[in-house]
Every structure is written in C-alpha cells, then in structure tokens.
Amino acid sequence: MNTLRLAVADGVTITKRNALKIRRAPDLLGGVVMLPIVFVLLFTYVFGSMISLPGMSYAEYMLPGIFVMTITTSAQITGYTLTQDLQKGIFDRFRTLPMSPSAVLTGQTLSDLIMNVTSIVTMTLVGLLVGWRVHTSPLEALLGFLMLLLFAYAFSWVTATVALALRTPEVFNNVATLVSLPLVFLSNAFVDSARLPGPLRPIAEWNPVSTLVQAARELFGNTSPAVPAPAAWPLRHAVPVSLLWSVLLLAVFVPLATRLYKRAVSR
C-alpha cells in the first residue's frame, strides 16, 4: 500500500514537471495546439473541395480521421521527450532519488494525456467551426472522446518503448515518421478502405487506426445511410475492437517500456 501511494505521489510530481515543460516549450505547445488547427483546416478545405460523399459533408467524414491522426502524432511526443531526457543527466538524478522508479514513465505518459486532451478540445472547436457536428447522444459522444484518449494513452507507451530502444531523438523522429505515416494513411481515415486496391485493402481494414476511426464515426454519428457500412470484421465491431486494441497495447507495451527504461538508464 505504501509503495502504491509512493508511486502515485511521485507520478503526480513527474506529471507536473512535464506539464510545466510543455507549457514553456514553444515547439511542443505548437504541436499540441497549432498542428491540430492546421490539420483540420487543410484537410477540410483541400480534400473537402475535391471529394464529395453522398448524404454527408466530407468534413463530417474526415474529422474523426483527423482526431486519430493528431493523437497518434501527439503520442510521439512521449517518445521524443524521453529520448531528449536520456541525452541529459536528468534520469541519473531521478534514479539516485528514493522515488518510485515507475513514476518516470507514468508521469511522462500522463502529462502527454493532458496534452492530448488539449489537442482534442482544440480540434473539436475548430471542427465545429468548419461544419463538423455530433449527431449522437452526449453519452455516446463522451464515450467517443474517452475511447480516443485511451488509445492515445496506450499509443504513448508504444512510442515510449520505441524511444527507449532507439535512444537518440534524431533516430526516433525518423523512425516514428516512417511508421506513423503509413499507419495513418493506409487506413480509412481519409478514404474508404473498401475501395483500396489489392493487398492494401486487408492491411487498411485490419489497421487499428481504421478500427478507431470507424468507432469514432459511429460514436459521433458521422455516418450516412447513403455511404455503405464497411464489411470487414474489425470494422463491423469497431467500438469493442478499438477498446481491445487499446487494452492489448497497454498490456504489451507498459511492461516492455518499463523493462527498457531500466536497461536504458543503467548503462
């Protein structure tokens, strides 16, 4: 019990430290507030002017995709910050303190969750300005936001794991971009995955990003009877499968990141 209380108290201390950092670092803050605004405006007005869907606006169709793209991008800040801290002596200081060793990673991921809340609020407001609407009950909409945040939190642990394995900010950035771009674009975020050619189609249909986007569309009511519902199994059960993905990612990557953290700092 005492160990748990210690872990929570230390986790809160580290979360506060990271939140202060985000507030003071213009590059991080830009990523949290400016990037979502740019994404929403750019995609709505560039693609939205070219693509039309029967029975609904492209903004309605696309905004859940923007939500997911932004949180997967923001989750990379967890990894990036960790690689930066690894370059400095700050983890050495932490490890010579009588603090809970798990607090460093929980504090980091929790502060990034706060950041993702900021991103999602920003995108929601800008989305409402460009014509996106929620057509479901407030409870369903809330569930939609919580599901996005849970996935964002789980994905922070994935980027933390990758970062602790790669160790340098430059390498991490390259790898993260290389992985996250296909992850977001080989999905139904911006196009109908059923219309993708050959081998791309099953990849997109089983991509967890597609599942999450589909789940968000359902929970926000951004669907149209005129647009055929997807036939692939994970997309037909998008909400439970999305939750399953998040739980699975946490179950695998929390212990993995914790182990890599211990290894990375004890060199």
Add this chain to the structure above:
Amino acid sequence: MPDAIVAEGLVKRYGDVVALDGMGLTVPEGSVFGLLGPNGAGKTTTVRILTTLLRPDAGHATVAGFDVVRDADRLRAHIGVSGQYAAVDDHLTGAENLEMVGRLHHLGTRRSRERARELLDRFDLTGAADRPVRGYSGGMRRRLDLAGALVAGPPVLFLDEPTTGLDPRARIGLWKVIAELVAGGTTVLLTTQYLEEADRLADRIAVVDHGRVIALGTADELKDQVGGDRIQLSVTSTASLESAARTLAPLAAGDMRIDAAALRLTIPVAGGAAALTEALGRLAAERITVRDAGLRRPTLDDVFLSLTGQRADEKTEEIA
C-alpha cells in the same frame, strides 16, 4: 572513525572493455576522498556503482552502511550526487527544479519549497530562482545541480568532476562551497582530472588508471613517493635546450623531462637550493642564456608521470 564508503574488488566490463578491474577504496566519515585519473580511467563508473546507478559485475561496496546493490532503495535517501552533466531541467526554473527533487525525496510540498529557497540563497541563485534554467550560465547550472544533490541534507556526497568545463572563477567559487560542506561534516567522494583540485580539496587521493587504484595517500605522501625537489628552467632556443640538457645531466637524480615546445627542462635533484645554484653556475659557464629558472616541490602531475609513464593531460588526449 567509521567508514562512510567501502568498496572492494569492483569489476565492471562493457563487452571486451574492462572499465573497472578490481577497484577498491575506503573513505572515513567526514573526510574528502579524491579519485584522480584521466578520462576512461574508471572514475565515473566507480561513482555510478557507488550511487546505485550501475551494478558491478564483481566485488561489493557499502555506502553509509548500506550495500549498494542489496540495499539500493534505502541507500538513496542517504546520498547526494552531482555529475559532470548538470542534471537539471532546462524548461523548469531553478526553484521548480529543487522543489521537484524535494518532493521526490518526500519532504512534502511546504518543506520542499522552503528547502529550495534555502539552497538557492546559499548558492547565490536567489536572483535567478524564478527564471527557467535554460538561461543559466554553466557555473549557475553546476551550482544548481550541486544544490539538487543537497536537498535532503545527505551525509555522503558524490561529486563527479564537479568543475569540469567551468571558468576559473566559477571553479574557485565551487571549491569554496565544497569546503563549507566538508566543514559541516559531510563525507565527500570527488573525482577530478585536475591535479590542483585534488591537491586543494582532498584529504586523501587515489590515483586511478585502467580501472584500478595505482597509488593512494595524502597529496604530500604521493609527492614524496616521487622523490625530492625539481629544478625547472626554460631557455631561448632548441639548440640551447639540448646543450642545457647535456650540461645538467650529471645533476639529475631521476628522469629529466624535456618539453621541446615550451623550451623547458624539469630535472629531479637531490640537493635542493644548492643544486639550483650549481646548475645555474654550469649553464653560465657554457654561456647558455636562461630565461626563467626555479626550484619547486613535485606536483601531482609528476606523481602521475612517474606512476603511469605519461602526463595526465597527454593521457587524456590519447584516449579522447
């Protein structure tokens, strides 16, 4: 007096590289122990093991009565560490940095805040307390890092090259702070590549090379190991350097050191001041112009040279 730090037979390997090869040391409570050696000698690895950051492959060590491996969790409440890379957060202010350390020591919010202010005051950082550390100078960061090591008032303090990269004024300022801590009863283990720093601060010095202690004693004991006084003189040309070396060879009690770039000769002698008079007489007879001449006690640099066959700074360059 009980020992604050005891280490025996520490071994640490990184693949084929042996970083520590049977490192051992004993530091009595309330004293300052200096680990002196070039880059790559194993100083930092020793500190990392003693501060629970690294597990040794063999050997054991206790600090403040706690085993560094078995009792690592409990030991951390009793040590302070300040490293050569200032472990401070750039985006946080000086006060926030210290408050964070206090809270992670579980001092509580109010006590953490008080303690941060006390330390900022003591380290002359009050004016910069609420500015982000990003804008601090190298000396200020180092002082803040040292303050961070002192938040919980640890009885044993580890300082890994505390003044590396600092300008002379900042270095002397930090030396003063360290001396005050020691006067207050803190045990300090200090690593340095600066002979002057070890000479000035440490009660006892271990010279470290290739992961082992190759000599141990007070600064004076180590200097006595390499014999008596040195004549040091410089001349005006390479030709006169050679003839001076030839002329004075019969007076040398040990290996003469010839620094061709600085046109300087260092000669260990037995007879003290009389030897210097004799040497100057011989040089005058040979009509060799002397630019500068003097008699001095051996320095730790001489100790290093005689122990390892190399000067400390040459060695550093070779490894880097």
